[in-house]
Amino acid sequence: MTTAETSTRGEFVRQPNRFTGRVTADSTSGPGEGPDDQGRWPLEAGRYRLVWSKACPWAHRAVIVRGLLGLQDAISVATVDPIRDERGWRFTLDEGGRDPVLGIGFLAEAYAATDPAYTGRVTVPSLVDTVTGQVVTNDYPQITLDFSTDWAPLATRSPELLPAELRPEMDALIEDIFQDVNNGVYRCGFATTQEAYEEAYARLFARLDQLEARLAGRRFLFGERITEADVRLFTTLVRFDAVYHNHFKCNRNKLAEMPNLWRYARELFNTPGFGDTVDFDQIKRHYYGTHANLNPSGIVPAGPDLSAWTA
Numbered sequence: 625m626t627t628a629e630t631s632t633r634g635e636f637v638r639q640p641n642r643f644t645g646r647v648t649a650d651s652t653s654g655p656g657e658g659p660d661d662q663g664r665w666p667l668e669a670g671r672y673r674l675v676w677s678k679a680c681p682w683a684h685r686a687v688i689v690r691g692l693l694g695l696q697d698a699i700s701v702a703t704v705d706p707i708r709d710e711r712g713w714r715f716t717l718d719e720g721g722r723d724p725v726l727g728i729g730f731l732a733e734a735y736a737a738t739d740p741a742y743t744g745r746v747t748v749p750s751l752v753d754t755v756t757g758q759v760v761t762n763d764y765p766q767i768t769l770d771f772s773t774d775w776a777p778l779a780t781r782s783p784e785l786l787p788a789e790l791r792p793e794m795d796a797l798i799e800d801i802f803q804d805v806n807n808g809v810y811r812c813g814f815a816t817t818q819e820a821y822e823e824a825y826a827r828l829f830a831r832l833d834q835l836e837a838r839l840a841g842r843r844f845l846f847g848e849r850i851t852e853a854d855v856r857l858f859t860t861l862v863r864f865d866a867v868y869h870n871h872f873k874c875n876r877n878k879l880a881e882m883p884n885l886w887r888y889a890r891e892l893f894n895t896p897g898f899g900d901t902v903d904f905d906q907i908k909r910h911y912y913g914t915h916a917n918l919n920p921s922g923i924v925p926a927g928p929d930l931s932a933w934t935a
């Protein structure tokens with residue numbers, strides 16, 4: 625299948641993020657006002673709503689970071705149905721099929737309220753302003769960085785997910801993890817030529833081998849402390865055996881066959897804020913039920929046995 629996100633070589637090329645607003649402490653707008661002349665929305669507890677799907681790794685990372693930083697009272701969360709219909713992400717898990725705060729049935733309504741001409745994919749995570757109903761941002765890499773920095777005045781915990789002294793090395797590592805692992809599994813699954821698939825597969829497993837070696841001498845990616853990089857790697861690893869190994873043909877081996885990565889992923893899973901945000905049922909139903917080109921029957925595999933995550 626060829627889409628707007630397929631290159632002529634059959635590679636999956638992810639669309640850019642349309643909305644890149646920022647909520648900042650130095651916005652000159654007052655409470656309830658829109659962005660200032662530099663596009664900065666005012667920081668306000670309870671004003672913005674994070675729309676996520678439990679299935680989505682990009683949205684999942686935002687929910688984990690929100691929890692680790694203790695931003696639950698500052699940023700509310702709306703959960704969409706893991707299965708989209710032809711109008712996209714929908715609030716069918718909520719009473720009456722509407723988000724109780726935003727009052728909309730589809731995330732696309734917030735996109736239309738922000739940019740009526742928008743024709744791209746409507747994506748989670750999206751941070752939506754409850755005052756205007758507009759999308760502030762769907763820029764998933766920036767959202768978690770902002771939670772650690774701009775949102776710090778409202779955070780009730782301070783785990784230091786982005787220690788300044790680690791930033792240069794961490795920024796390089798999270799870029800490698802994004803290209804080859806987070807997005808790499810999608811590049812395997814959505815490739816439309818053998819060549820593009822094999823290239824993505826080789827890069828994915830070369831990177832996982834490198835991370836496996838890195839974790840031989842480290843508890844987490846940067847030693848004893850959990851950082852943003854761990855959150856980003858975790859959301860792909862936790863979906864690996866349940867979905868990517870089979871559905872996206874990332875099948876050189878399972879995560880459970882890479883001892884250091886497996887030990888690491890399970891330790892994170894059993895850390896408060898990680899495993900308690902994982903819903904394997906919604907993850908599996910989303911992927912296997914959504915990509916009809918990859919899984920025309922829509923049948924959701926019964927396995928694998930996921931009990932080892934909590935053992």
Ligand SMILES: N[C@@H](CCC(=O)N[C@@H](CS)C(=O)NCC(=O)O)C(=O)O
Pocket residue numbers: 638639640641679680681682712745746747748749762763764
């Ligand atoms: N905003 C990013 C990443 C977020 C993303 O792709 N989220 C997925 C779920 S994992 C989504 O919302 N997909 C909606 C769609 O494909 O229509 C993008 O546009 O690529």
